[in-house]
Amino acid sequence: MASHRKLRAAAVVCAVVAVAGPAPAVTWAAAPAAVPASAPAAVQASAPAAVPAWVAAAPAPAPSPDPFANLTPDEIAERAVTATQSAxxxxxxxRVVADGEPLDIDFAVNDRQECTGVMKIGGGTAELRRVDDITYMKGDEAFWRVSMASQGMPEAQIDATIELVKGRWLKIAPGQAGSGDLSGVCDLKGLLADLDEEERTGLVRGPDGEVDDTPVxxxxxxxxxxxxTTVSVSEEGKPYILKMVKAGGDEPGSMLLSDYDKPVDVTVPPADETVDLSKLDQGTAA
Known part of the structure; x- marks a missing residue:
């Protein structure tokens, strides 16, 4: 997925600017075990009643009509991509993998390039918020260390940078180094760019399933x-993509898509809890 590289970029972008300048599981219900005749009366009394033969023989409810019955897999994919990109x-x-590094994410994104969420990489965690074209990033020490070390930053410089950003939000304005990569993480259309025409052709339809109790x-x-690549498309309401899984290859991963069309509320961190990126190369926090 091209989006893997965008997400990976967010995980290391602050190190870059410091160097350069500043399928759902199915649970089967077991049938109740028979109670031996020798069991105590109280146990026998509490055992589930036997299912009458006429009930057991009753036909299963008819499945809901297939909304894609007359469509080819490629046509289903086209409708799904159109619906998803219009959200x-x-x-x-x-979890996605890019450059051999697993990255766990949980992001809410809207079509105004605003987002809020959490990413985890190399045992570290960072929060990211973007609103009014300003990106804010707050990582723990483990996150900053693994991100900056992956860029070859000297240990002394890593220590000095962590001291400046410790417990604070890094504020990155438009035009500053790394701002383009971070804005890409919050670009809803860009993150769905993998779903281009080439990727959504030559598909076959597999068995129907469920994602969070929604038939797909x-x-x-x-x-x-x-x-x-396996894509799960909702059979209820709009044909949104609810899950994408890529197995094998250089960038495996699994992504759940949910909370379609719900408001994304992004809170601007207090000014006294931020570090302006432009100040890092001056050795001051502001």
Whole structure:
């Protein structure tokens, strides 16, 4: 997924600017075990009553009509991509791998390039917020260390930078180093750019399933080299994509998409809890 690289960029962008300048599980219910005749009366009395033969033989409820019955897999994918890209907001949760590094994310994003969420990488955690074209990032020490070390920053410089940003939000304004990469993380259309025409053709339809109790149509695409992408499309309401899984290849991952069209509330951190990126190279916090 191209979005993997955008998310990975967010995890290391502050190190870059410091160097350069400043399928759902199915639970099967077991049938009640028979109670031995020798069991105490109290146990036998509490045992579930036997199901009458006429009830057991009753036909299962008819499944809901398939909303995609007359569509090819590629046509289903086209409708799903159109619906998903037209959403005003959504939430993404899951794990992706980029540059060999697993990254866990939980982001709410809207179509005004605003977002709020959490990312975890290398044992560290960071919060990210973007509003009014300003990006705010607050990481714990483990996050900053793994991010800056991955860029080859000297240990002394890592220590000095962490001391400046410890417990505070890094404020990154438009035009500052790294702002473009971080804005991409909050670009709803950009994060869904993987769903281009090439990626959504040549699909086959797999068995229907469920994602968070919502029935879904499953679309599968296999590429040479063993890479497989599976997309789950809602069969209720708008045909939103509810799950994407990529197995094999260099960038495996799994992503759940939810909270479609729900408001994304982003709070600006207090000024006295921020560090302006432009001040880092001056050795001051402001």
């Amino acid at each position: 005003t907001s959504l939430r993404m949760t899951g 149509a499953t679309l599968v695409k296999k590429k040479t080299g063993g890479e497989t």
